Amino acid sequence: MRIFTAALATETxxxxxxCIDRRAFEESLYAPPGEHPETPTLCTAPITxxxxxxxxxxxxxIEGTAAxxxxxxxxxxxxxxxxxxxxxxxxxxxxxxxxxxxGLHGAMVADGYLDPEGDLLTRIRDIVGPDVLVCAELxxxxxxxxxxxxxxxxxxxxxxxxxxxxxxxxxxxxxxAVDTLEGRVQPVMSxxxxxxxxxxxxxxxxxxxxxxxxxxxEASDPDVLSLSxxxxxxxxxxxEMGTKTIAITNGKREKGEQLAQTLGLELYAKRGTFMMPxxxxxxxxxxxLGLVRSGVSGPVVIADMWDxxxxxxxGDATVILEELLARGATHVAVGMIWDPIAVxxxxxxxxxxxxxxxxxxxxxxxxxxxxxxLVTVVKLTPNAEMRFGDSIAxxxxxxxxxxxxxxxxxxxxxxxSYDPSLFTxxxxxxxxxxxxxxxxxxxxxxxxxxxxxEILYCSAGTPYPNQPATNPYRRVxxxxxxxxxxxxxxxxx
Numbered sequence: 001m002r003i004f005t006a007a008l009a010t011e012t013x014x015x016x017x018x019c020i021d022r023r024a025f026e027e028s029l030y031a032p033p034g035e036h037p038e039t040p041t042l043c044t045a046p047i048t049x050x051x052x053x054x055x056x057x058x059x060x061x062i063e064g065t066a067a068x069x070x071x072x073x074x075x076x077x078x079x080x081x082x083x084x085x086x087x088x089x090x091x092x093x094x095x096x097x098x099x100x101x102x103g104l105h106g107a108m109v110a111d112g113y114l115d116p117e118g119d120l121l122t123r124i125r126d127i128v129g130p131d132v133l134v135c136a137e138l139x140x141x142x143x144x145x146x147x148x149x150x151x152x153x154x155x156x157x158x159x160x161x162x163x164x165x166x167x168x169x170x171x172x173x174x175x176x177a178v179d180t181l182e183g184r185v186q187p188v189m190s191x192x193x194x195x196x197x198x199x200x201x202x203x204x205x206x207x208x209x210x211x212x213x214x215x216x217x218e219a220s221d222p223d224v225l226s227l228s229x230x231x232x233x234x235x236x237x238x239x240e241m242g243t244k245t246i247a248i249t250n251g252k253r254e255k256g257e258q259l260a261q262t263l264g265l266e267l268y269a270k271r272g273t274f275m276m277p278x279x280x281x282x283x284x285x286x287x288x289l290g291l292v293r294s295g296v297s298g299p300v301v302i303a304d305m306w307d308x309x310x311x312x313x314x315g316d317a318t319v320i321l322e323e324l325l326a327r328g329a330t331h332v333a334v335g336m337i338w339d340p341i342a343v344x345x346x347x348x349x350x351x352x353x354x355x356x357x358x359x360x361x362x363x364x365x366x367x368x369x370x371x372x373x374l375v376t377v378v379k380l381t382p383n384a385e386m387r388f389g390d391s392i393a394x395x396x397x398x399x400x401x402x403x404x405x406x407x408x409x410x411x412x413x414x415x416x417s418y419d420p421s422l423f424t425x426x427x428x429x430x431x432x433x434x435x436x437x438x439x440x441x442x443x444x445x446x447x448x449x450x451x452x453x454e455i456l457y458c459s460a461g462t463p464y465p466n467q468p469a470t471n472p473y474r475r476v477x478x479x480x481x482x483x484x485x486x487x488x489x490x491x492x493x
Contacts, residue, residue, distance in 0.1 A: 009067070281461075
């Protein structure tokens with residue numbers, strides 16, 4: 001067998017003022033054919049898993065380009081088209097192939113393209129024809145468009161949020177592909193539109209039990225090859241945004257359609273109950289200080305959940321930091337605030353320097369005010385990195401500064417706070433701090449929950465469109481909850 005694999009992925013917050021060009025991909029991950037590292041990035045696990053599978057099978061794996069950019073706003077048209085065409089040209093050169101296995105995110109939006117993944121998959125299908133297997137792994141925070149479903153044989157989606165299972169799901173993707181190519185199964189994809197927008201953390205109920213149920217069905221029913229939930233991405237203003245369920249069966253279309261609908265309506269019935277409760281910055285700081293005074297064991301983690309670069313924001317909001325400074329808090333570490341200009345100034349000053357510095361809150365309204373102060377440059381780390389499960393997340397040149405007893409990490413590449421190693425990379429021991437402020441909606445949970453005495457989810461400022469009922473959408477359909485109270489008409493019935 002000859003299998004082609006490649007990856008092109010990012011997540012587009014169409015409300016974000018930060019545009020993505022080719023340089024953004026190169027800063028996060030750009031690996032030409034054969035140069036992808038052994039460690040996968042979030043959406044490139046099909047490549048690293050494919051190497052192992054094809055080596056064991058004695059098949060030929062032809063690798064195309066792998067490109068990933070940390071989430072932001074609209075993708076530059078030339079950047080998308082050039083990366084797309086690079087991969088398509090590589091596929092043409094690899095022909096004939098027996099299958100195409102892609103790593104995608106699923107929430108890209110480019111200038112002139114509301115559905116880049118649908119465009120890419122359709123062009124792949126046109127190149128290989130109707131009989132070659134085409135499949136992909138997707139992030140659940142994506143848009144499952146009809147165009148994509150028509151172009152691909154099947155999708156496998158991360159089940160967990162935080163996304164701790166992207167390698168496991170890539171293994172599932174390849175297992176179905178291998179069984180298909182060797183004639184043991186005939187995958188049929190069924191999709192149900194839940195007609196809702198919600199947030200589904202699997203670190204808490206009721207989504208924890210729902211995902212466990214999906215896994216139990218997969219394990220017990222030989223007709224079911226894979227079950228997935230597309231959560232949707234509420235910051236993507238596109239016509240087909242929303243939650244969907246996917247059932248992949250072995251040739252059992254009617255059964256798959258019924259199963260996708262049953263699971264989708266079960267999610268719909270619990271709408272509005274999935275997301276973790278949040279508090280504002282004043283409550284968060286008060287509760288954190290109170291917990292510290294009570295003598296809790298381990299740092300209190302405040303998650304600045306909506307200023308999350310993983311959702312396309314800048315990650316430069318200062319709302320929580322300003323509250324901490326106003327309350328005189330100490331033994332606090334903040335990781336991270338994106339400010340490449342401030343980082344450049346710190347690098348010019350050097351470690352140990354005491355300098356006046358303005359940093360943060362440059363990107364958009366609702367992110368607080370720039371912070372001014374006399375800071376100490378404690379440590380400078382070129383090309384800093386942190387862990388994220390089985391992968392590595394770079395955050396560029398970074399500076400550890402200290403202001404009024406608070407340690408702050410400034411980054412030059414936007415990335416959310418995945419792991420406590422972001423602090424140790426800048427010489428900070430997170431276990432020695434009373435309070436840690438991080439920027440992430442829920443991906444942080446897998447790693448930070450292991451060291452936190454308490455986790456406080458904080459909704460501070462307005463950097464992210466987190467109210468789908470009132471977000472100023474221009475393209476999103478109106479017959480979807482919570483924009484419409486009951487689009488399925490179940491309550492009326």
